Amino acid sequence: MNNKEIDQHLGQDIPVVIFCGGQGTRMRGGSATKKELVEIGGRPIIWHVMRIYSSFGFNRFILPLGYEAQQIKSYFLHYEAMSRNFTIEVGQRKNRVTYHGEEAHPEWQVSLVDTGLHTEKASRLVKIADYIKAKRFFLTYGDGVGDINIQAVLDFHLAHEKLVTITAVQPHHYQYGTMEADINGQVSLYEQYPRLPYWINAGFMVFETAALQQIQNGDDTALETGVLQEMIRQDQVMMFRHHGFWQSMDTLKDATELEEIWQQGAPWKTWENNKR
Numbered sequence: 001m002n003n004k005e006i007d008q009h010l011g012q013d014i015p016v017v018i019f020c021g022g023q024g025t026r027m028r029g030g031s032a033t034k035k036e037l038v039e040i041g042g043r044p045i046i047w048h049v050m051r052i053y054s055s056f057g058f059n060r061f062i063l064p065l066g067y068e069a070q071q072i073k074s075y076f077l078h079y080e081a082m083s084r085n086f087t088i089e090v091g092q093r094k095n096r097v098t099y100h101g102e103e104a105h106p107e108w109q110v111s112l113v114d115t116g117l118h119t120e121k122a123s124r125l126v127k128i129a130d131y132i133k134a135k136r137f138f139l140t141y142g143d144g145v146g147d148i149n150i151q152a153v154l155d156f157h158l159a160h161e162k163l164v165t166i167t168a169v170q171p172h173h174y175q176y177g178t179m180e181a182d183i184n185g186q187v188s189l190y191e192q193y194p195r196l197p198y199w200i201n202a203g204f205m206v207f208e209t210a211a212l213q214q215i216q217n218g219d220d221t222a223l224e225t226g227v228l229q230e231m232i233r234q235d236q237v238m239m240f241r242h243h244g245f246w247q248s249m250d251t252l253k254d255a256t257e258l259e260e261i262w263q264q265g266a267p268w269k270t271w272e273n274n275k276r
Contacts, residue, residue, distance in 0.1 A: 021066025036142035055271035121223035146246030167204035
């Protein structure tokens with residue numbers, strides 16, 4: 001059995017690392033809730049990210065925590081109680097909870113690891129390295145969703161045998177329309193919210209665990225402007241082009257838009273098609 005077949009057969013052994021230690025400064029002005037816990041369709045955005053991976057059979061998650069770590073710890077500590085009916089017995093040294101009904105939920109394993117308040121992303125990876133226990137891992141952000149084919153990303157990664165794969169999207173210009181005109185001002189083209197010509201990092205990355213050897217100990221090693229730049233110079237980074245839906249949630253306006261999309265039938269709801 002080759003590496004590709006092993007990963008497909010034992011997909012649950014590839015962990016999913018989700019960054020959720022940042023301060024979310026663009027969101028903080030309008031919400032005391034940690035950004036990853038802002039709800040879309042009654043569930044935190046990080047739950048949606050986890051369900052995307054889970055729908056492809058990847059159910060082991062590692063969350064490097066930092067700013068407001070207690071909010072995320074509290075969410076998962078009370079996860080079952082807040083999502084199911086139960087009877088609780090209290091008094092006489094008892095505090096027993098009985099849950100009712102079938103648990104229609106994948107079996108997740110979630111490791112929550114405090115990696116420091118001001119730690120840079122790459123340094124956070126070093127701090128959770130002992131939890132990975134696999135040849136490779138998925139890496140993403142806790143605030144972006146899309147109809148990403150996770151298995152296709154993994155297959156692409158295994159085929160090129162480089163250290164890193166980054167899923168990329170071509171964003172639309174959602175704020176303005178663009179025009180083309182001749183020297184006299186005669187407009188020949190107007191396009192509302194055009195697709196921009198460049199590709200951006202959408203998260204949904206795959207890393208070989210060997211890449212962690214390039215990250216020095218400490219708290220100040222950046223990922224996007226540090227480690228990834230070095231690996232690009234080493235020809236170790238590949239781009240997986242995603243042509244479907246993707247959107248991040250950086251502001252409350254983004255959260256409102258995602259809520260509207262959810263109500264209309266969220267394209268990132270891949271777990272409806274992939275029953276795992």
